[in-house]
Amino acid sequence: MKMKRVVNGCAMDVEWREDSGSQQFVVQREGASAAPPLQSADVQEVEPGIYSVLVEGRSYDVRVEHAHYGDFVQVGPWRVRLEAPVRRGGSAAAAATGPAKVLSKMPGRVVKMLVSEGDAVTEGQGLLVLEAMKMQNELTAPRAGTVRGLAVQEGDVVAAGAMLCRVE
Amino acid sequence: MKMKRVVNGCAMDVEWREDSGSQQFVVQREGASAAPPLQSADVQEVEPGIYSVLVEGRSYDVRVEHAHYGDFVQVGPWRVRLEAPVRRGGSAAAAATGPAKVLSKMPGRVVKMLVSEGDAVTEGQGLLVLEAMKMQNELTAPRAGTVRGLAVQEGDVVAAGAMLCRVE
């Protein structure tokens, strides 16, 4: 099997084959010129999403977390961010220039609106204040533009990742 | 809803109705003449198979276990055996007189056969020796009769609940 993964922001090609129970695998970092070593791994899923991995005798306890704030692989004390590869020319590039979505980073209650639909805002200007767990957080405009599609009002409870408005 | 349950060997009729979030319920023991009290319960499944139950203000942490050795309800420190009601004239009655199955009570390895197919045995006579976790256990004939359908031999590994033979 072959697969591209983005690990801690670095694209990697992973190739592995089953070899009588254990896996032979190679990981090539994008842009790296040196040939990566062929390694032998024994990967056991001991619980759903939890793996015991032996690589050349070294033992790693690996735990995959899929959460609303992203996908992570915890390898012992190391926390590694995992992403699927972004298609070239896809939304990542568009996001920098197109309308910016303002998403809630956490579940919370909207305790104060600082702008109204159609307001012009500068980058970094406060849009609204969310409160969760006795802490208030001001969400700011990711770019200059006009507030559109304002989806919340004071007192609303929003989920993590909820769209609050766009700045166009 | 109404349902029959056998709790610690005692058949009980349970009836309950949803009443704005909490349950009104009645439990009648089979053969009891006194009218059972109507009680109010708030039953919340906090995790699959784990319930927080409030009955008239008293809090019970309830945990249902379904295992190969039976169904149990753990209520705080109390462990209660739970069975579905046996149909009248069903297999329970038949078991006392018909062929008796000899089942393995635990996973283990057959370390010694004490009888052969077709042997006549008396009640309590040793049939075979199972070993698990460094402990040997002799399985005995539940009744007098003839050994039939012997399904294992020395060295076999058997699962809990596996049919080992019948005594007819």
Place this chain on the structure above:
Amino acid sequence: MFTKVLVANRGEIAVRVMRALKEFGIASVAVYSDVDRGALHVRMADEAVAIGPADSRESYLNIPRVVDAALRTGAQAVHPGYGFLSENAAFAQACVDAGLVFIGPSPDSIRSMGSKTAARAIARDAGVPTVPGAAGAVTSLEEALAVAAAVGYPVLLKAAAGGGGKGMRLVESPAEMEAALRDAAGEAERAFHDGRVYIEKAVLRPRHIEIQVLGDQYGNLIHLGERECSLQRRHQKVIEECPSPLMREYPELRQQMGEAALRAARAAGYYNAGTVEFLVDEQRNFYFLEMNTRLQVEHPVTEWVTGLDLVHEQLRIASGERLTLRQEDVRWHGASLECRIYAEDPENHFFPSPGRITRLERPAGPGVRVDSGVYLGWTIPMEYDPLIAKLSVHAATRELAIARMRSALEEYSVDGVKTTIGFFHHILQDEEFVAGRLHTGFLADYFARRELPPTPREIEDVAALVGAMEASRGGPASGASAPTQVRSLWKERGRLRSFR
């Protein structure tokens, strides 16, 4: 001893108190708000009473409802935990008036120590050093400027009624005073319904060290030594320890500060468990800061090193027993640390991260203690404090305690919410921390200077392999690119091997 006690709290502290009640054979009554119906403290209690909606002003802070719950269930006493109503003199008084024992000090002690200005006056009169500053709350900008000029800048503005960093502002020059005063008063008003603010000289790079005291209702008072709580973010403690690294160098300080704490507590007529907080400057001068008239979050580190159970002691004292322990019986063994595991994102200004716990594994083994208020599958509500659990350890030395804590943090995993677990793991490897050079600005410095070690290549390789294997099976993190897009690495390496 009591036969039934209501615990007027939630989360880990309610669970911790209920464990002690059970050990004493005392029935426990939980109170809960609508979002806490399935909370661990409700599940652990013998009885539970609903007291209102999620908003704590309508439930956990609602005095009549809590008192009513105690009376209706026949509880003889109320344990307030920490936070919520624990330092509310009106609540303590309401309990007493209703014939309930308040498991804590007298309403009078709470009242006198609850006002920071009054507490400072009590301490000063008892001969306990305090930070130079105004005797009472300032009433005008002019007065504030005059006091600041007299004690010298920088100065701190503090809420007279509160704690936890709310209403606190550092003022470095007269020009900043007006805005700071307005902000501090506003925040204090919102947090404590009391906008009064007082001024103190700002102690630079101070340690925050507190003394645990314990007293019975017959005037016997002892101290159980110190806890160093200098590691704070937003004036909230995150790591606490005993002994303080300072006491290792200057052991006489424990006795000096202990005696000062006892003078302050005695002046307030204090009984039950309480904590006297001090600032300690770089010359090891210590200044009375405030008294917390309740059990502290971080009491486990004192329990580890003294071998005492503070909630057991609280129950004995509240039921009228005399202290059997004398000051000379108190001994300190080894070293203990506590990390507060919060549902917060330490990489993003400790942003709260409420949500559902989808996986939970807790550390165990020798010298490891977890005080937790959550369980697998529980949704941490957004309405309350983000404390998930307190992880504390004990070992022979501070070095071993740090090593034990690091191991325990590695064993700890909570999925579904962000936590401070990884943050602590980094902190405990920090040279300054390991050297014990602590002060309340430590974390700000740390974030500015820290360089996280790069993830080793072998770790990334393992992560990439597992991530790829999971994605290839259509796991949640798939979005796999088509196999043809990836070049064969075997071919490139010219290592075409035959695989069985």
Place this chain on the structure above:
Amino acid sequence: MFTKVLVANRGEIAVRVMRALKEFGIASVAVYSDVDRGALHVRMADEAVAIGPADSRESYLNIPRVVDAALRTGAQAVHPGYGFLSENAAFAQACVDAGLVFIGPSPDSIRSMGSKTAARAIARDAGVPTVPGAAGAVTSLEEALAVAAAVGYPVLLKAAAGGGGKGMRLVESPAEMEAALRDAAGEAERAFHDGRVYIEKAVLRPRHIEIQVLGDQYGNLIHLGERECSLQRRHQKVIEECPSPLMREYPELRQQMGEAALRAARAAGYYNAGTVEFLVDEQRNFYFLEMNTRLQVEHPVTEWVTGLDLVHEQLRIASGERLTLRQEDVRWHGASLECRIYAEDPENHFFPSPGRITRLERPAGPGVRVDSGVYLGWTIPMEYDPLIAKLSVHAATRELAIARMRSALEEYSVDGVKTTIGFFHHILQDEEFVAGRLHTGFLADYFARRELPPTPREIEDVAALVGAMEASRGGPASGASAPTQVRSLWKERGRLRSFR
């Protein structure tokens, strides 16, 4: 200190040793058999080496494979845990010969204490009382009958080479001797490949009390007090505690037995951690039983009361450090109990119950320690010891420790295998146990006399309700009878209410 250590064991003790290694910054190497590939000790290790099939004779008991694993991974030392090769002098010798440090006593000490007859002779020569009996193994029925007649019936037959109750038989009259001798020798042969058996006078209703000793390689030896291990089934300990309830009444006994243990250990040239086991009769005479030349399963209770970490001490001693602790530094605080949580059915002669753990919740909080070798989802193999975990507690008094243990047992839940959790919960409510009237026949008496309290009606009601609700949703325990079969209880009670 070492930089890499191989742990020649599995289960909870391998995990416990690895935790200590990590705290010392030492890399750990696990060994595992085929069925243990996913075991917790493999997951926790830094490196792991497969050493053979499930049958422990081909893996965990295979000396060349274990030594080879240590050499190949570059480990400098081997920790044997308990059981398996831990008391095998040939293994200790093989380690030494391969240039590896064996973390334990010298091969010579193991050898001399490994033979029970030789150990008894050493003890006797050192002035430590032993149970009257034959000086060596008996070689004929005639000799056995003569010895038994000399010391008086009842007598005990014991395997010269082994422990753990294997090859042990009580003989109450000459008529029973022949069969008992044959059985004991056969069992000893199978268990230890050594059929030799010796005879001792049977001490009636004895307590089993052992003394923990600790010595360095320079002749310094101290004892860490006793553990009472009288609660046994099939000669296997199930509950251990410190202090022994006997020592509360007769505190001088600790010193007397401690000194006797040190004499025996000194005579064997003993170093590292070891345990001297005694029988104590009803007149408080104590008799040397045997010496266990390794860490004991129940070492946590000693760690709780002394505040020491025995594995840390083992590592220090093995690496050549001197004991820094003197006898007068050892102090005992509070009381500790340990319950061994086995995958067994206590209601059915402690039948083993291997299987997959489908749900797991472990107790936590102050004074609670869990040493576990399993995890949620792990299938406990049928090939090894059924010990799942050791639950130990510490509190100020034995009464509070018992209460704390009961609470902890209530918090503990393991589904998918039967366990001894509920059994312990009952035992800890037993009057005789609470009174501390312990002896090695306690459990046999207990099973004969105990009357389990009937399940309260309210508990059955709740169980019936939850069971019925679950079944009504088609849960696994359904097999629901048709609704029409059940009479309406509302109608019968004449309480037709209107429900919204």
